[in-house]
Each structure stands twice: as C-alpha cells, then as structure tokens.
Amino acid sequence: xxxxxxxxxxxxxxxxxxxxxxxxQDMDHENMFWYxxxxxxxxxxxxxxxxxKMKEKGDIPEGxxxxxxxxxxxxxxxxxxSTNQTSMYLCASSFFGTSGINEQYFGPGTRLTVT
Amino acid sequence: xxxxxxxxxxxxxxxxxxxxxGCNYSYGGTVNLFWYVQYPGQHLQLLLKYFSGDPLVKGIKxxxxxxxxxxxxxxxxxxxxxWSDTAEYxxxxxPYGNNRLAFxxxxxxxxxx
Numbered sequence: 209x210x211x212x213x214x215x216x217x218x219x220x221x222x223x224x225x226x227x228x229x230x231x232x233q234d235m236d237h238e239n240m241f242w243y244x245x246x247x248x249x250x251x252x253x254x255x256x257x258x259x260x261k262m263k264e265k266g267d268i269p270e271g272x273x274x275x276x277x278x279x280x281x282x283x284x285x286x287x288x289x290s291t292n293q294t295s296m297y298l299c300a301s302s303f304f305g306t307s308g309i310n311e312q313y314f315g316p317g318t319r320l321t322v323t
Numbered sequence: 324x325x326x327x328x329x330x331x332x333x334x335x336x337x338x339x340x341x342x343x344x345g346c347n348y349s350y351g352g353t354v355n356l357f358w359y360v361q362y363p364g365q366h367l368q369l370l371l372k373y374f375s376g377d378p379l380v381k382g383i384k385x386x387x388x389x390x391x392x393x394x395x396x397x398x399x400x401x402x403x404x405x406w407s408d409t410a411e412y413x414x415x416x417x418p419y420g421n422n423r424l425a426f427x428x429x430x431x432x433x434x435x436x
Contacts, residue, residue, distance in 0.1 A: 250428035
C-alpha cells in the first residue's frame with residue numbers, strides 16, 4: 209500500500225521562527241512535491257524535486273526552501289515564518305512515468321499556524 | 324502557464340440528485356487529466372484519470388468523467404449522489420510527459436441527507 213507520511217498533523221509556530229516540515233514516501237518515487245492548500249485557492253505548488261539534490265521552483269516559492277538529501281525524504285523549510293504562511297501544507301510523490309501518467313500520491317497534510 | 328478552471332465553488336444538493344462538476348483547462352497540447360477528492364479529514368486521493376483512449380472514464384464510487392478535447396474540458400459526473408460524497412473535488416491537468424500538475428481551485432460539495 210502506497211504511503212506518504214508527514215512529520216506533524218498540526219504545528220503552531222511564532223513569527224520569525226525557522227520551521228521544518230518533513231515528508232517521507234515509501235514507494236521509491238523519483239518526484240516529490242510540496243503544495244499549500246488554502247480555501248478557495250486550491251492547491252498551489254511551492255517546490256518540487258525530480259531527483260535527490262534536485263529542486264525546482266513551483267508557483268509560489270517565495271519565503272520557502274527545500275531539501276532532498278535522500279530519495280524518500282523531502283523537506284520544506286520556512287526560513288522565517290510569517291503569518292501569511294499559515295496554511296495546510298501537502299506533500300505528494302509520483303514516479304517518473306515515460307508514458308506521462310503521473311498520478312500523485314498525497315500525505316495527510318500539516319496544518320501550520322503562525323502566530 | 325496552463326490554468327485549470329472549476330466553476331461553482333460551493334455545490335449543495337440532496338441525496339439521489341445528479342452531480343456534474345465542470346473543469347476547463349488552457350493547455351493546447353496533449354494532456355493527462357485527473358480528478359482528486361478530499362473527504363473531510365482525509366488525504367487527497369485519486370478519483371479517476373484520463374491519459375488516452377475512450378474519453379469516458381470511470382472511477383471509484385460511481386464517478387465518471389468525460390474528456391472533450393474540442394472544449395478543453397474534463398467534467399465529472401455522478402448520476403445519484405450519497406451523503407458520503409460530501410467532499411472537496413479538484414481537477415488537475417498535466418501536459419503529456421510532464422511531472423507537474425496544475426490544480427483547479429476545487430468544488431466544495433455538500434450532500435444533504
């Protein structure tokens with residue numbers, strides 16, 4: 209059974225703190241993604257990675273960075289948390305399909321509140 | 324950049340009613356299309372997908388979607404909804420061979436018993 213896990217379901221941090229969100233997948237997928245989900249805005253891609261140590265910016269990378277040192281693990285870092293980063297953060301992974309079928313598998317999400 | 328449009332963000336309907344959610348995308352080439360569902364408190368999960376072949380795709384829980392290439396649309400349907408279909412539904416599109424999905428803003432569907 210496919211599995212994407214995220215380190216925390218709920219997190220409360222103060223403005224200015226450095227925040228780490230961890231994601232682990234056990235499917236040996238090449239691709240991993242970080243999204244934020246906000247009501248009425250859907251899912252917006254922050255960063256993604258298609259291989260170890262590789263990363264690409266998504267649609268809203270400002271204020272975030274990522275790290276992928278191992279294939280199964282993809283970390284999202286908020287260098288200095290701000291209140292407008294309060295959101296639900298979703299991690300996903302997918303295989304690198306040459307046929308173009310790139311179904312993504314999602315983790316349960318981390319609800320981050322920055323006060 | 325490609326975009327995905329979902330209309331009628333909030334949908335309220337009674338059990339046994341029919342459901343249709345629209346999805347339109349802006350990318351002109353070959354695409355892969357997905358509908359994801361997020362039940363209250365649960366993971367986002369795949370409902371159905373289209374990559375080629377029959378444009379009418381059947382998914383889980385009685386859902387189906389029709390790809391109409393000329394209209395750049397991939398509408399989701401269910402003939403008779405149940406209370407358990409209360410969820411948020413997201414359409415997603417990716418160009419063929421691309422690993423990056425573009426999501427619509429979602430449809431919040433509430434089914435009243």
